Amino acid sequence: MRIIGLLIVVTCFSAGQFARPCLAEDLTGTLKKIKDTGTVTLGTRESSKPFSYLDQDNQTVGFSVDVCRKVVDKIKIVTASPGLKIKYLTTAPSARIPLLANGTIDMECSTTSMSLSRMRQVGFSSPFFVVGARILTKTDSGVKDWEDLKGKVIGVPQGTNGEKTVKSLVETPPFKGTEVITFPDHAAGVLALETDRIDGYVTDDVVLLSLRDDARSKNQLAVVGRPLTFETYAIVIRRDDPDFKLVVDTALAELYRSGEIHDIYKKWFGPLDVPMSEANSYVYKIGGIVQ
Amino acid sequence: MNYHWHWSILVEQPYLSWLAHGLAVTLTLSGLAWLIALPLGTLIAVLRTGPWKIGRVIGACYVRVFRNVPLIVQMFLWFFVFPEVVPKTFGFFLKRQLPFPEFTMGLLCLSFYSASRLAETIRSGLETAGSGPKNAALASGLSYVKTYRFVLLPMAFRLVIPPLTSEFLAIFKNSSVALAIGVLEITAESHQIESFTFQGFEAFTAATVLYALISLMCLILAGLFKRYLSNAGGLGAEVAIK
Numbered sequence: 001m002r003i004i005g006l007l008i009v010v011t012c013f014s015a016g017q018f019a020r021p022c023l024a025e026d027l028t029g030t031l032k033k034i035k036d037t038g039t040v041t042l043g044t045r046e047s048s049k050p051f052s053y054l055d056q057d058n059q060t061v062g063f064s065v066d067v068c069r070k071v072v073d074k075i076k077i078v079t080a081s082p083g084l085k086i087k088y089l090t091t092a093p094s095a096r097i098p099l100l101a102n103g104t105i106d107m108e109c110s111t112t113s114m115s116l117s118r119m120r121q122v123g124f125s126s127p128f129f130v131v132g133a134r135i136l137t138k139t140d141s142g143v144k145d146w147e148d149l150k151g152k153v154i155g156v157p158q159g160t161n162g163e164k165t166v167k168s169l170v171e172t173p174p175f176k177g178t179e180v181i182t183f184p185d186h187a188a189g190v191l192a193l194e195t196d197r198i199d200g201y202v203t204d205d206v207v208l209l210s211l212r213d214d215a216r217s218k219n220q221l222a223v224v225g226r227p228l229t230f231e232t233y234a235i236v237i238r239r240d241d242p243d244f245k246l247v248v249d250t251a252l253a254e255l256y257r258s259g260e261i262h263d264i265y266k267k268w269f270g271p272l273d274v275p276m277s278e279a280n281s282y283v284y285k286i287g288g289i290v291q
Numbered sequence: 292m293n294y295h296w297h298w299s300i301l302v303e304q305p306y307l308s309w310l311a312h313g314l315a316v317t318l319t320l321s322g323l324a325w326l327i328a329l330p331l332g333t334l335i336a337v338l339r340t341g342p343w344k345i346g347r348v349i350g351a352c353y354v355r356v357f358r359n360v361p362l363i364v365q366m367f368l369w370f371f372v373f374p375e376v377v378p379k380t381f382g383f384f385l386k387r388q389l390p391f392p393e394f395t396m397g398l399l400c401l402s403f404y405s406a407s408r409l410a411e412t413i414r415s416g417l418e419t420a421g422s423g424p425k426n427a428a429l430a431s432g433l434s435y436v437k438t439y440r441f442v443l444l445p446m447a448f449r450l451v452i453p454p455l456t457s458e459f460l461a462i463f464k465n466s467s468v469a470l471a472i473g474v475l476e477i478t479a480e481s482h483q484i485e486s487f488t489f490q491g492f493e494a495f496t497a498a499t500v501l502y503a504l505i506s507l508m509c510l511i512l513a514g515l516f517k518r519y520l521s522n523a524g525g526l527g528a529e530v531a532i533k
Contacts, residue, residue, distance in 0.1 A: 093486065094482060094485055094486070094491060097294075097485075097489045097491050098294075098491065098492070100293075101292055101293050101294040102292050102293075102294075103293070115487070117487060117488045117489075118487075118488065118489045120295060120297060120488070120489075120490075121294075121295050121297075121488065121489035121490060122489055153387070158473070158475075158479065158482065158483065158486075159482055159483045159485070159486030159487065160486070164487075181392070181393060181473055182473045182475065182479075183473050184470060184471055184472075184473065184479075188371075188471075188472075188473070191371055192371075195371065195374070195375060195386070196383075196386060196387075197374075197386045197387075197392075238293050239293070239295060240293070
């Protein structure tokens with residue numbers, strides 16, 4: 001009888017421990033806010049295919065969105081609120097920081113890449129995707145790699161790391177006389193390429209592949225060149241919230257370790273015919289931090 | 292609000308030189324556009340009020356087209372569509388050999404757009420001056436050209452200095468639309484700083500202050516100009532109306 005009693009006590013105790021890994025009162029910052037409001041708001045993009053965009057039915061979908069959904073599943077467990085609602089907010093790039101700062105969005109799930117100067121303002125999760133800057137060009141342009149762009153005209157999207165990369169490339173002596181034109185968005189850049197205004201459009205390789213897939217002159221465009229610089233996309237969160245960052249990173253590590261990330265990858269990049277790059281598979285191997 | 296202020300980025304390199312470059316581009320673009328738009332706008336206004344029917348039609352068409360199409364659409368048309376509709380060799384020149392293609396096309400677009408607005412402002416001046424002075428000048432044997440040159444335009448310009456000042460201020464602000472075709476002026480450079488550092492509030496505050504300073508400078512210039520004109524021969528706007 002005593003043994004049964006002890007067993008009951010032990011079971012209740014450990015069950016209590018298990019079901020409530022941390023008490024509601026312990027929650028701070030973003031986690032507390034999410035628990036109190038019962039909603040997580042994700043900042044997404046309108047047309048960052050295939051990472052974060054509105055599909056034909058006006059639903060927010062994409063690779064980054066699926067990754068964030070997995071994070072939300074983890075948040076549900078940690079905050080013990082299974083009924084947590086996800087709200088999507090289409091956010092323009094220049095609005096993402098104020099909206100994050102004033103608490104409108106809790107995570108930004110798009111194609112924002114990590115950089116040290118950005119880390120003075122925001123926090124980043126561990127990386128979930130690696131891209132390299134490559135070249136979109138016309139198949140008949142004769143451009144095969146970076147060397148072929150010497151003395152030509154290169155287009156870049158404004159305010160991206162691709163722009164930084166190209167601008168420092170053309171400052172090197174062999175690229176003297178190479179012109180760089182910046183475009184406010186990808187649509188303008190692709191249009192400029194199609195109308196022969198530029199010889200190559202440079203930005204993240206997956207973005208280029210997706211742009212090529214959507215272009216009218218799909219068969220006349222090619223993505224060429226070796227990746228010049230590597231960049232990592234990560235979920236953007238508020239800066240001074242280590243507890244929340246830990247939850248997000250834990251969710252990502254479990255996603256990588258369990259191999260589920262490969263299913264998500266196939267779902268979004270299979271149709272584009274983009275096999276997983278070596279760099280990416282290493283990110284998932286290294287990112288699957290042990291418990 | 293969980294925002295980390297770093298005002299120091301505004302004096303850090305390369306961001307400081309980005310802002311300086313943006314300021315230089317805005318001033319050059321707007322200044323040159325004004326120099327093209329003012330004579331062109333005057334010409335259109337004269338055509339619209341002049342004695343030749345064909346001139347009046349041309350002037351009216353010009354104003355309707357350039358004033359009614361949104362500036363940002365015009366920017367895209369000039370930059371992307373115009374080189375495709377002209378003969379191939381000229382189109383190739385525009386796309387590939389033109390120095391600073393986005394700046395040049397942005398300048399043309401801004402000038403033609405502003406000229407249509409200036410034309411309307413100056414026309415209102417010419418019409419306020421009335422048919423009295425015009426008929427008197429013609430009756431005294433002055434040709435149409437001389438009537439406009441020595442009688443009507445000097446009166447009209449004095450009358451429309453206040454709205455002209457507004458147009459002068461507007462041209463600096465309208466120049467920011469050129470960022471749509473890749474001209475890196477103040478607004479575009481602020482976006483750039485925001486995108487690289489995520490310090491958007493600081494960057495856009497800097498842009499706001501720069502625009503305010505430019506406007507202040509323009510107001511002072513316009514004030515000086517008004518004083519200079521109203522002292523010329525004692526003919527101020529008030530005298531002109533009477």
